[in-house]
Every structure is written in C-alpha cells, then in structure tokens.
Amino acid sequence: xxxxxxxxxxxxxxxxxxxxxxxxxxxxxxxxxxxxxxxxxxxxxxxxxxxxxxxxxxxxxxxxxxxxxxxxxxxxxxxxxxxxxxxxxxxxxxxxxxxxxxxxxxxxxxxxxxxxxxxxxxxxxxxxxxxxxxxxxxxxxxxxxxxxxxxxxxxxxxxxxxxxxxxxxxxxxxxxxxxxxxxxxxxxxxxxxxxxxxxxxxxxxxxxxxxxxxxxxxxxxxxxxxxxxxxxxxxxxxxxxxxxxxxxxxxxxxxxxxxxxxxxxxxxxxxxxxxxxxxxxxxxxxxxxxxxxxxxxxxxxxxxxxxxxxxxxxxxxxxxxxxxxxxxxxxxxxxxxxxxxxxxxxxxxxxxxxxxxxxxxxxxxxxxxxxxxxxxxxxxxxxxxxxxxxxxxxxxxxxxxxxxxxxxxxxxxxxxxxxxxxxxxxxxxxxxxxxxxxxxxxxxxxxxxxxxxxxxxxxxxxxxxxxxxxxxxxxxxxxxxxxxxxxxxxxxxxxxxxxxxxxx
Amino acid sequence: xxxxxxxxxxxxxxxxxxxxxxxxxxxxxxxxxxxxxxxxxxxxxxxxxxxxxxxxxxxxxxxxxxxxxxxxxxxxxxxxxxxxxxxxxxxxxxxxxxxxxxxxxxxxxxxxxxxxxxxxxxxxxxxxxxxxxxxxxxxxxxxxxxxxxxxxxxxxxxxxxxxxxxxxxxxxxxxxxxxxxxxxxxxxxxxxxxxxxxxxxxxxxxxxxxxxxxxxxxxxxxxxxxxxxxxxxxxxxxxxxxxxxxxxxxxxxxxxxxxxxxxxxxxxxxxxxxxxxxxxxxxxxxxxxxxxxxxxxxxxxxxxxxxxxxxxxxxxxxxxxxxxxxxxxxxxxxxxxxxxxxxxxxxxxxxxxxxxxxxxxxxxxxxxxxx
Numbered sequence: 001x002x003x004x005x006x007x008x009x010x011x012x013x014x015x016x017x018x019x020x021x022x023x024x025x026x027x028x029x030x031x032x033x034x035x036x037x038x039x040x041x042x043x044x045x046x047x048x049x050x051x052x053x054x055x056x057x058x059x060x061x062x063x064x065x066x067x068x069x070x071x072x073x074x075x076x077x078x079x080x081x082x083x084x085x086x087x088x089x090x091x092x093x094x095x096x097x098x099x100x101x102x103x104x105x106x107x108x109x110x111x112x113x114x115x116x117x118x119x120x121x122x123x124x125x126x127x128x129x130x131x132x133x134x135x136x137x138x139x140x141x142x143x144x145x146x147x148x149x150x151x152x153x154x155x156x157x158x159x160x161x162x163x164x165x166x167x168x169x170x171x172x173x174x175x176x177x178x179x180x181x182x183x184x185x186x187x188x189x190x191x192x193x194x195x196x197x198x199x200x201x202x203x204x205x206x207x208x209x210x211x212x213x214x215x216x217x218x219x220x221x222x223x224x225x226x227x228x229x230x231x232x233x234x235x236x237x238x239x240x241x242x243x244x245x246x247x248x249x250x251x252x253x254x255x256x257x258x259x260x261x262x263x264x265x266x267x268x269x270x271x272x273x274x275x276x277x278x279x280x281x282x283x284x285x286x287x288x289x290x291x292x293x294x295x296x297x298x299x300x301x302x303x304x305x306x307x308x309x310x311x312x313x314x315x316x317x318x319x320x321x322x323x324x325x326x327x328x329x330x331x332x333x334x335x336x337x338x339x340x341x342x343x344x345x346x347x348x349x350x351x352x353x354x355x356x357x358x359x360x361x362x363x364x365x366x367x368x369x370x371x372x373x374x375x376x377x378x379x380x381x382x383x384x385x386x387x388x389x390x391x392x393x394x395x396x397x398x399x400x401x402x403x404x405x406x407x408x409x410x411x412x413x414x415x416x417x418x419x420x421x422x423x424x425x426x427x428x429x430x431x432x433x434x435x436x437x438x439x440x441x442x443x444x445x446x447x448x449x450x451x452x453x454x455x456x457x458x459x460x461x462x463x464x465x466x467x468x469x470x471x472x473x474x475x476x477x478x479x480x481x482x483x484x485x486x487x488x489x490x491x492x493x494x495x496x497x498x499x500x501x502x503x504x
Numbered sequence: 505x506x507x508x509x510x511x512x513x514x515x516x517x518x519x520x521x522x523x524x525x526x527x528x529x530x531x532x533x534x535x536x537x538x539x540x541x542x543x544x545x546x547x548x549x550x551x552x553x554x555x556x557x558x559x560x561x562x563x564x565x566x567x568x569x570x571x572x573x574x575x576x577x578x579x580x581x582x583x584x585x586x587x588x589x590x591x592x593x594x595x596x597x598x599x600x601x602x603x604x605x606x607x608x609x610x611x612x613x614x615x616x617x618x619x620x621x622x623x624x625x626x627x628x629x630x631x632x633x634x635x636x637x638x639x640x641x642x643x644x645x646x647x648x649x650x651x652x653x654x655x656x657x658x659x660x661x662x663x664x665x666x667x668x669x670x671x672x673x674x675x676x677x678x679x680x681x682x683x684x685x686x687x688x689x690x691x692x693x694x695x696x697x698x699x700x701x702x703x704x705x706x707x708x709x710x711x712x713x714x715x716x717x718x719x720x721x722x723x724x725x726x727x728x729x730x731x732x733x734x735x736x737x738x739x740x741x742x743x744x745x746x747x748x749x750x751x752x753x754x755x756x757x758x759x760x761x762x763x764x765x766x767x768x769x770x771x772x773x774x775x776x777x778x779x780x781x782x783x784x785x786x787x788x789x790x791x792x793x794x795x796x797x798x799x800x801x802x803x804x805x806x807x808x809x810x811x812x813x814x815x816x817x818x819x820x821x822x823x824x825x826x827x828x829x830x831x832x833x834x835x836x837x838x839x840x841x842x843x844x845x846x847x848x849x850x851x852x853x854x855x856x857x858x859x860x861x862x863x864x865x866x867x868x869x870x871x872x873x874x875x
Binding site for chain 2: 322323
C-alpha cells in the first residue's frame with residue numbers, strides 16, 4: 001500500500017535551535033499515528049511543515065507517493081490535509097455555522113452549510129447545533145465545531161494538536177469513538193499528544209520525538225507508560241512519595257463567595273464554599289473556562305470585589321485586601337500565565353524576584369539592594385535547578401518549564417502558609433513537571449496548605465489529598481482522593497454532583 | 505533578496521548603535537534636502553552641527569535650550585515607562601511659567617534673592633496642578649489621558665493669552681501683550697558673567713541623577729515600570745495602578761512646570777504670548793531618542809537643541825525657513841524608530857528561497873470534495 005504521507009529527512013533550523021533534525025515519518029491510510037514528545041521536542045514545527053505554515057530547510061514530503069511542495073495551508077487543504085489546532089480559531093460572536101462558513105468556498109449559501117454541518121455531525125456522532133453563537137458553547141462543543149469544520153472538506157489526513165487538554169474524560173471517550181470511525185473509513189489521523197494513556201488506547205503507531213530527532217517508532221499498544229516515557233524524555237520520571245497528610249488548622253475558608261462576571265464571556269461565581277487545612281493539598285478539577293480564572297483572581301486579590309467575610313485566611317477576613325497585603329499574611333499565588341503575569345518578560349530574573357519578594361527592599365526608604373536581589377535570584381536558580389543564563393537573564397529567554405520552576409520556586413522560597421497554584425505544570429516538560437510536583441508535596445509535608453487548580457486529572461490524583469470540582473462557577477463538595485474515581489470526577493465536571501451529595 | 509530575521513536575543517550593541525545610525529541617516533537626508541533647496545549642503549550642515557557648539561558662548565546658548573528639554577523629558581520618560589501617555593507637557597510648561605511668573609511679580613526692589621526658590625516651587629506646583637487634572641479625570645471617569653492632556657495644552661495657552669492681554673498686562677508696556685519685567689531679585693542666577701547659561705543646567709544634571717536613582721534603585725520606580733511593561737504582572741504583584749497614574753503624571757507635570765518656571769524667570773524675564781516654544785512636544789522626541797533613560801535624555805536634548813539653533817541660524821544665514829528645525833527633529837525620530845528594528849532583527853542576504861529539491865506538483869488530483 002502507498003503511504004498516505006511520507007516525510008523524508010525533514011530539517012528546520014531556527015536561529016537558536018534545530019527544531020527538526022532529519023525527521024522521517026510514514027502515515028498509512030486509515031492509520032491513527034501518534035506523534036509523542038515533550039514540549040519543545042519539535043512536534044508543532046513538524047505539523048506546521050506538513051500543513052504548509054512553515055517551510056522546511058531540507059527534506060522531502062510525499063503525498064500518496066508523489067513528492068509535493070506545500071507552500072501554505074490553503075494548498076495543504078487542497079491536497080486533503082486538515083488540522084485542528086490546540087487553540088481554536090473561532091469568532092465568539094458568530095454562530096457555529098457562520099464560523100464554518102468563513103473557511104469555506106464563498107459560493108455556497110449559508111443554508112447549505114447548515115445542512116451539511118447537521119449531516120456530518122450526525123454521521124460522526126459530533127453533537128453540534130449550527131445555529132448557536134460560539135460564546136454560548138462549552139470548550140468541548142467548540143472543539144467539535146472545529147472538527148466538523150475540518151471534516152466538511154473530506155480530508156484524507158486529519159491533524160489533531162493536543163485535542164484532549166480541554167475535555168472531560170467522558171468527552172475524550174466520545175472523541176475517540178469519532179476518530180476510530182474516521183480511521184475505519186480510510187482517513188489517516190496524526191495525533192499529537194504527550195499523554196501516554198491516550199496514545200496507548202487510541203493509536204496504531206507512534207513516532208517519538210526528542211530534541212527535534214526521532215528517538216523511536218513503536219506500536220504503542222505493546223508498550224508501557226514507562227517505556228514510552230523513556231523514549232520521550234530519555235529517563236523515567238521519578239516516583240513521588242505521598243505520605244499521609246498531617247492536618248493542621250483551617251488555613252483557607254471560603255464561604256458564600258458569589259461574584260458577577262466582569263466580561264461578557266466570563267463566568268459568574270455562585271456561592272462557593274471551600275476549606276483548605278494546613279498540611280493538605282486540595283485539588284480543583286474542572287474543564288477550563290468554568291470559573292477557575294475568576295475564582296483564582298478573587299483568592300489572590302487581583303479581583304478585590306469579593307463580599308466581606310467570604311474569604312478568610314486563618315480566621316482573618318482577607319476578601320477586600322490587596323495581593324500584597326495577602327502575601328504579607330502568608331498567602332502566595334502562582335498564576336497560570338507565566339509570561340506577562342507571573343513574570344515580566346523583558347525584565348531579568350533578579351528584577352522578577354522583586355515582583356513578590358521584598359526582603360531586599362528597604363522597609364522605610366524603598367531602596368532596592370541590587371546586589372542582594374541578584375543573590376536571591378541566584379539562590380532560587382540553584383535551589384530549584386532552573387536552567388538560565390543567571391540572574392541577569394531575561395524571563396522570556398527561559399523555556400516554559402524553567403520559568404515555571406523559577407516562579408514556583410520564588411513563591412515556595414517565601415515560606416507561604418497557604419500556596420495557591422494554577423496549572424502548575426501547564427506546558428512544562430515531564431522532567432520539570434515531576435520536580436515541581438515533588439516540591440509541592442515537600443511544602444505540604446512541611447505544614448503548608450495548598451490549593452491546586454489543574455486541568456490534568458492525572459496530576460490532581462497524583463498529588464492531592466482531597467478533590468473538588470468547579471463547574472459553571474460552582475464548586476462541588478470535596479471528596480478524598482482515595483474515594484474518588486476518574487469517572488465520578490468526570491461526571492462532576494459537567495456540573496452533576498447534586499445527587500451524590502444528597503445521600504452522602 | 506533582503507530578509508529580516510528575528511534575533512534570538514535583542515542586540516545590546518545595536519541598541520547603542522541605532523541612535524547613531526539614525527543620526528547618520530538624518531544627516532544624509534539633510535544633505536539631499538539642502539541640495540534640493542539649492543543650498544550648499546556643507547554650509548547647511550555646518551550651520552546645524554558645528555556652529556551651535558563651536559564656542560563657549562554657543563554652548564551657553566545651547567544649554568538654554570537643552571535644559572528645559574532635559575527636565576521635561578525626564579518626567580515624560582517615567583510616564584511613558586509606566587504606560588501613561590502624557591503628551592501635554594507643553595500645557596504643564598505654560599502653567600508652570602504662569603505660576604512662577606505670578607510669584608515673580610510679587611517681588612519688589614528689596615526682596616531677598618531667595619525668592620528664586622519660591623518662583624521655581626510655584627512653577628513645579630503649577631505644572632503638577634495641570635497634570636493633576638489629567639490624573640483626576642482619568643482616575644475618576646476613565647477619560648483618555650492622551651486627549652485630555654493634549655487639549656489642556658490649548659486651554660493653558662488661552663489662559664496665558666487672557667492674562668497677558670488682560671489683567672496682567674504691563675500698564676507701562678505701550679499696550680503690548682506682556683507683563684512687567686520681573687524684579688532683578690527673581691532672576692535665575694547665571695553661572696558665568698556675560699553668558700545666559702544659568703543654574704538651570706545644574707538643576708537638570710541633578711535631576712538626571714535623581715531620576716536615575718528613582719527608576720533603577722527604588723521600589724516605587726520599579727513598580728511604575730512593571731505597570732508599564734506588564735499590567736497583569738503588576739496587578740498580580742499587587743502594585744496599585746492608581747498610584748502609578750498619579751505618580752507618573754504629577755512627576756512629569758512637576759518637571760514640565762519647573763522647566764516653565766526656569767524659562768519665565770530665566771531667559772524671558774517676563775510673560776508674553778510667546779512663552780510656549782514647543783519644548784513640551786519636542787521633549788517627547790527627546791525622551792524616546794534618549795531611550796526613556798535619564799542619561800540618554802541629556803544626549804538627545806543636546807542634539808535637539810542643535811536643531812533648534814541650527815534652524816534659527818539657517819533662517820538668518822541661508823534664508824531657509826525656520827521650520828527646518830521641525831523637519832530635522834521629525835526625521836530623527838522616524839529614522840530612529842526604523843533603526844530600532846535592528847535591535848530585534850538582523851538583515852540577511854538570501855538567495856532564492858532554498859526549497860526542497862522537488863518541483864511543485866499540481867494539486868487537482870485531490871481537489872476539495874465538499875461533503
């Protein structure tokens with residue numbers, strides 16, 4: 001059989017890094033082919049080359065046996081290649097059908113488009129209402145719109161970039177059913193991911209990338225997580241030590257926290273109640289866009305509108321306090337955006353230390369002890385193993401994982417009494433992620449209270465003592481991790497927990 | 505084919521070289537301009553770049569122009585670094601001059617020399633007041649500070665006209681629109697007899713040092729800069745954007761007012777409708793050409809002053825319009841902005857794109873088949 005797509009010795013050199021180094025890959029018709037690799041392994045560049053968004057320096061692309069030059073995404077779609085990006089490109093104010101229409105041949109009337117969307121979504125079990133405006137759709141629904149849009153062009157190759165990061169476990173299962181059906185019909189699928197379980201259950205073949213090179217070609221169904229991760233990072237991630245929690249006082253008490261949304265597409269928080277005790281980690285699960293951002297802003301003090309008495313830190317009402325004031329009382333926060341929020345991109349690491357740490361600032365004079373700050377940053381770099389040029393390196397010159405280690409380290413080093421972390425390992429490579437989780441556990445064992453928001457359920461199950469779920473701006477009752485199952489949390493993620501608690 | 509390629513790191517060398525390159529390009533365009541105007545380009549360049557610095561007296565005149573530019577640019581640099589766009593320094597300069605002028609007019613023949621301090625203080629307060637209006641409107645009603653500060657320039661101009669044509673007009677001034685000449689005691693002390701250079705130069709140099717310390721050694725200055733570079737990071741850290749707004753505007757207003765006071769009680773010695781000389785607007789260019797850095801503003805202010813004096817000399821010596829000053833100042837800013845591209849990008853010669861060694865294959869075999 002002729003391969004659907006064949007890449008021969010593809011290389012791409014960027015100024016600082018060789019993103020792809022003689023990468024070869026072969027996708028057969030009807031094959032679900034995984035491309036596995038850490039962040040920065042060169043997966044995205046490779047997909048952009050296939051999709052015509054980036055031009056390779058060397059190498060050959062063969063499409064159904066024919067050498068081709070894909071100059072832009074338009075030509076790629078002409079060949080029959082479709083791509084669903086990790087970040088959706090939909091207009092919030094338009095309906096699903098109008099969004100799909102935008103990418104199609106303009107001669108087709110909108111009514112026909114709506115008809116075709118209905119037909120395709122019915123065929124593949126992709127539940128999409130073409131008339132609803134996109135801003136009313138959940139993230140999972142938006143993804144379905146994107147997939148339908150891709151399918152309308154009858155692709156021979158569908159590229160999916162980290163499609164499950166925004167889905168509940170149940171929605172992931174549904175997506176897999178659709179993808180398997182597509183593959184049976186002869187469509188090839190390139191599935192980019194770093195989630196080992198998914199690749200093992202879905203894919204027929206797996207190409208592993210590390211540092212821009214192919215480090216393995218395996219049948220994922222015959223591999224274990226450990227062997228795959230060895231190929232991916234060159235080592236197995238260290239196992240975490242999870243000791244029994246030693247519970248202390250109530251550190252954080254949230255009661256009756258309701259907050260109207262600030263932007264039209266935000267989420268309104270409704271009657272949130274939550275307790276975190278010293279010495280435990282409480283995980284907040286949920287699909288993104290369900291109020292996590294708003295909840296975190298109210299806890300950190302970036303949004304000071306919370307009603308009085310709704311947020312207490314060791315009994316003190318902090319609902320109205322500024323972030324600096326809360327920090328002085330021992331509440332530290334790591335936001336999910338590293339560049340631009342957790343750190344100023346153009347400032348040095350030393351200057352970024354000053355963002356939340358003021359030990360080197362004169363209390364009366366406001367004078368900055370420049371040498372002291374540099375020493376402090378250097379100490380953070382050393383202690384948390386940050387790969388950086390030194391305290392003078394600009395924050396944006398660091399890789400995502402290293403900057404995250406620096407920011408988490410900066411807050412841990414402040415010896416907080418309550419640490420709130422949003423997406424601790426988002427876009428962070430496996431090695432750094434393991435190190436960050438270990439540091440968080442160490443902090444817990446030292447008696448700090450931790451509240452961790454994450455979209456990665458595996459991560460929450462790995463480090464949390466108790467779990468709550470946030471959905472549509474409401475927070476579920478907590479459940480000890482020992483008693484929680486992925487299915488149950490997945491169901492709660494769609495907002496259905498009332499029954500469980502009724503007889504609990 | 506010329507191609508711009510992103511640098512992995514912004515080039516340090518280029519950030520110093522870029523202003524020099526911009527100056528060189530400005531000179532080249534200037535030569536072309538003089539030739540098109542039918543003047544000897546060498547003479548033209550001499551008038552703009554040599555004459556203003558060729559003698560001690562010339563340098564003293566240069567300092568008269570450069571001092572207000574440095575003072576105003578210092579305040580603006582702080583403002584712009586914190587992402588507050590005060591473009592109405594000209595208005596704050598005028599009100600500073602007005603307040604300083606009022607104070608100076610209170611002096612009689614036997615007033616102590618120390619009234620100079622009060623005169624300058626009045627100037628500072630006047631500038632702060634005018635900028636404070638901008639801050640207040642922005643803070644209370646979220647009014648755009650760019651528009652408000654700019655429009656207040658014209659209001660200030662009108663107030664000045666009203667006063668010098670009306671209540672403050674010198675009764676013995678043959679009906680000219682001007683105030684009385686200020687008492688000798690209020691004169692800004694000169695540094696050297698016979699030259700107009702005054703202690704304003706020293707104040708400006710001290711201010712440069714002060715602003716450098718404020719920006720790079722105090723937490724307050726750090727907070728302002730974070731607010732400008734990354735507003736979300738500033739909110740995350742808990743720095744108040746309101747206090748940044750007020751600090752930035754009051755500082756820059758105060759500096760512009762100080763410059764106005766120095767001008768009124770210095771070279772002018774009285775108030776006339778010609779108090780506004782465009783320093784407030786030129787200082788915006790000075791601040792940017794000087795990289796929003798206190799020390800950089802000295803160099804750019806000197807350069808801009810040379811253009812001022814050159815323009816005046818070009819008028820009298822070469823018979824060219826004085827607006828040449830504005831042309832040169834604008835050219836410098838534009839070429840600088842263009843040259844700054846080289847800090848983040850490098851230029852590469854590239855032969856025809858190195859395509860994979862295959863010919864494009866037409867795609868029609870797999871045409872889009874709509875569902």
